[in-house]
Amino acid sequence: MLILLYIFIGLAVIQLAYYLGVFGQFAFAKAQQITPKRIPISVIVCAKNEEENVVKYIPLLAEQNYPDFEIVLIDDASGDNTLEIFEQFEKQYPNVRLVKVENNEAFWGNKKYALTLGIKAAKKEYLLFTDADCYPTSKDWITAMSSQFTMQKTIVLGYGKYEKIANSFLNKIIRFENVLNTIQYFSWAKLGFPYMGLGRNMAYKREEFFNVNGFIDHMQIRTGDDELFINQAANGKNTTIAFTPESFSVSKPKTTFSAFFNQKRRQIATADYFKSADQFKLGLFYGSQLLFIITAAILFAFQFEWIIVLSIFLGRYLIAWIVVGFSAGKLKENDIKWWFPIVEIVLIFTQVNAYFTNLFSKPIQWK
Structure with missing residues (x-):
């Protein structure tokens, strides 16, 4: 004993x-300040069968208060009306660019392939990513995220919140787990050892993508367009974090334990490929x-x-x-x-x- x-x-x-x-x-870091920059930004959203979400959330991106940005909408061979809705947005908003991904036998159902096409189609040098089921907490989301870029810091890791569901213990578990994960990757990034980020709220300069040949080293792994890319490309010199409230994104959490459990399994499976x-x-x-x-x-x-x-x-x-x-x-x-x-x-x-x-x-x- x-x-x-x-x-x-x-x-x-x-x-x-x-x-x-x-x-x-x-936990004990000083509050972050937002110093607006006029960096050209491409906001990239990849969607597959997300018609209900994109109808609500893409207009919120289009209404961002930022002087120079485009929205790159990637339809990953959706089987619902996502593509048709994207085509309507392309006509409605002059700064929307549409990328249509056809089923490819070699890369069927691979989000990394779709994202690669979207990144290549983007016209701006700085790329800001979010998911189709996410929305920004403010009209200054792009401003807040891009404000953390410097000449040296070309990767910005942001926070992706989950919506609150009243009287749901599962929701508290999901949100707590999300906070704990964020504390970890934010803290290690501040120490100079970044190891992951979340695709629902992260940004990087285009050259960082091509410096590591994109997703080619882990293209065969279906997950990790965010975690594995950051694990490969990020280091203490080029990576920083954004944690002002204006920089947050929000998404809908899982509503059943089985869905949350499967999400957890995917996270663990992806971590097996970390350094x-x-x-x-x-x-x-x-x-x-x-x-x-x-x-x-x-x-x-x-x-x-x-x-x-x-x-x-x-x-x-x-x-x-x-x-x-x-x-x-x-x-x-x-x-x-x-x-x-x-x-x-x-x-x-x-x-x-x-x-x-x-x-x-x-x-x-x-x-």
């Missing part, structure tokens, strides 16, 4: 190192998190040095809660911090379940 206590203490040290040394980089160092730092965090709970439970069950164990256990949760709370405040997600201890445990075992499920079957990919 003494050895288990030492292991428990070691796991607590690892967790505190992550929360204070890494995640604290974002080894990034897999290690993520694995160490999640592994120590799980083992911390398990060792604490065993020590409590045998009441071994329970005062020491309880003190360390509560200390870890207090510090983690503070870091998550400050981060959630920056992301305007204050309500979820009160659910931290409960939701964290649910997420830990959901992650473990998704990981082992992936060992026996492959998750469903792009539509």
Whole structure:
């Protein structure tokens, strides 16, 4: 039991190192300022069977308060009315450019192929990405995201919120998990070790895409047009983050646990292709998190040095809660911090379940 206590203490040290040394980089960062720039921007949206969403959200993009931008709409061989709606937008808005993707036997159903065609069709040097089911939080979204570009910083990672659903515990789980993921990739980016971003809100200079030959190194992997690209192209010199409220995008969350679970499986499957160092730092965090709970439970069950164990256990949760709370405040997600201890445990075992499920079957990919 003494050895288990030492292991428990070691796991607590690892967790505190992550929360204070890494995640604290974002949690306690100074508020960001928006300094408007007049950088030419191509907003790129790839859609497949999204007629209900594009009708509502593309006009919000067209109404952005920005002096020089175009919207590149990519229809990825949709089977519904998405293409027809895009054609109407192309006629309605002079700055809309339409890219029609036909089914290609070699790249059938591959979003990366469709995005590649859209990126090549874009006329501006700076590209801003969002998904068809997303909308900006303000008319200054482009301004806020593009304001973080500099001569050196040519990749900007943004925050993609999920809509709140009243009286839904699942919604709190989804939003909390999204906040925790954002805290991680924002913090590592601030430390100079970016490893991922989300396609529903990210931007980069066109040359970054061609510097790594686009998606060619992972074209065979259906997911990762955002995560794997950033994992390959981003570094401490060229990457920054945007976290002013005006820079956020919003999308609809999953409404069933099975849909959320499948999404989690896809995320885990994609992370398997990260660089080894990034897999290690993520694995160490999640592994120590799980083992911390398990060792604490065993020590409590045998009441071994329970005062020491309880003190360390509560200390870890207090510090983690503070870091998550400050981060959630920056992301305007204050309500979820009160659910931290409960939701964290649910997420830990959901992650473990998704990981082992992936060992026996492959998750469903792009539509």
